[in-house]
Amino acid sequence: MTPAKRALVTGASAGIGRAFAAALAAAGYTVTAVARRADRLAELLSEMGPGHDHLVADLSTADGVRATTDLLTREHYTVLVNNAGTAVHGDFAATPLDDSLAVLDLNCRAVVALAHAFLAGAEPGAALVNVSSTLGHTPKPGMSVYSATKAFVTSFSESLWHEQKARGVHVFALCPGVTATESQQADDVPSWLVQTPQEVVAHAIDALAHRKGPTVVSGRRNAVLTTVTRLLPRTAALALLGADREPAHRKGASSESALITPPNR
Numbered sequence: 001m002t003p004a005k006r007a008l009v010t011g012a013s014a015g016i017g018r019a020f021a022a023a024l025a026a027a028g029y030t031v032t033a034v035a036r037r038a039d040r041l042a043e044l045l046s047e048m049g050p051g052h053d054h055l056v057a058d059l060s061t062a063d064g065v066r067a068t069t070d071l072l073t074r075e076h077y078t079v080l081v082n083n084a085g086t087a088v089h090g091d092f093a094a095t096p097l098d099d100s101l102a103v104l105d106l107n108c109r110a111v112v113a114l115a116h117a118f119l120a121g122a123e124p125g126a127a128l129v130n131v132s133s134t135l136g137h138t139p140k141p142g143m144s145v146y147s148a149t150k151a152f153v154t155s156f157s158e159s160l161w162h163e164q165k166a167r168g169v170h171v172f173a174l175c176p177g178v179t180a181t182e183s184q185q186a187d188d189v190p191s192w193l194v195q196t197p198q199e200v201v202a203h204a205i206d207a208l209a210h211r212k213g214p215t216v217v218s219g220r221r222n223a224v225l226t227t228v229t230r231l232l233p234r235t236a237a238l239a240l241l242g243a244d245r246e247p248a249h250r251k252g253a254s255s256e257s258a259l260i261t262p263p264n265r
């Protein structure tokens with residue numbers, strides 16, 4: 001008998017995760033939507049129709065990760081989308097350490113813990129999508145911890161792609177470029193470079209259907225830009241990606257104590 005199609009999506013209350021949950025529900029999956037905002041999850045569930053469920057969990061905490069890994073261990077999921085992620089903006093040394101550590105916990109620690117729980121029970125045909133970023137390929141001054149976490153997610157996923165393919169479990173890193181979401185207004189980015197969450201998810205659904213990997217960059221333009229920045233000498237790539245940065249000593253301390261949220265890339 002074909003196993004039931006069941007997907008767990010983290011960060012499903014907004015942006016790319018919400019679009020993922022909606023697309024998987026439309027494709028016949030029973031979806032568990034995970035995030036912190038219960039009201040947003042309830043709204044999503046009412047849009048997706050009956051049969052889906054949600055879990056309120058803060059994945060930057062040990063309790064939130066445990067609640068989610070317990071669910072992954074207890075229930076039989078065929079797809080896990082590790083999507084929840086956030087960023088700290090500003091010079092690393094001028095932003096609170098706790099903010100950066102919370103980003104590490106969410107973007108890396110939770111991804112590893114959930115992947116482990118999912119893969120322990122995964123059967124042939126199952127799929128794990130780790131949402132990384134085009135910034136996982138190049139360091140980004142002003143988002144140093146974020147781009148380093150995404151390099152981790154991409155590298156981790158590539159190794160898992162290789163390890164899991166013999167048992168028929170499909171793993172890939174999804175690398176969106178600039179995507180218009182709540183946390184990424186993208187006002188400063190040329191419109192031809194900005195994708196919608198639905199466009200990003202369409203690439204991921206295609207990658208799931210055709211078992212693409214180990215890395216899937218969202219769209220041809222992002223793929224070209226990623227290739228160009230990878231080919232540049234590292235100092236040139238840093239100059240390009242850090243061009244929007246002013247020297248720290250010219251900025252006031254308050255503007256450097258940047259927010260922990262948006263914009264993500």
Ligand SMILES: NC(=O)c1ccc[n+]([C@@H]2O[C@H](COP(=O)([O-])OP(=O)(O)OC[C@H]3O[C@@H](n4cnc5c(N)ncnc54)[C@H](OP(=O)(O)O)[C@@H]3O)[C@@H](O)[C@H]2O)c1
Pocket residue numbers: 010011012013014015016017018034035036037038040057058059060061064083084085086106131132133134175176177178179180181182183184264265
């Ligand atoms: N937007 C872009 O340009 C872009 C580009 C490349 C990669 N990405 C990556 O794509 C993913 C989604 O980004 P997005 O732009 O769609 O983000 P978003 O619109 O800000 O949504 C983030 C989602 O993550 C959830 N979340 C945040 N912190 C959480 C926590 N501690 N525990 C559980 N859930 C948490 C949020 O829900 P609650 O607040 O309800 O918890 C929300 O559902 C991230 O991994 C991001 O790094 C985004």
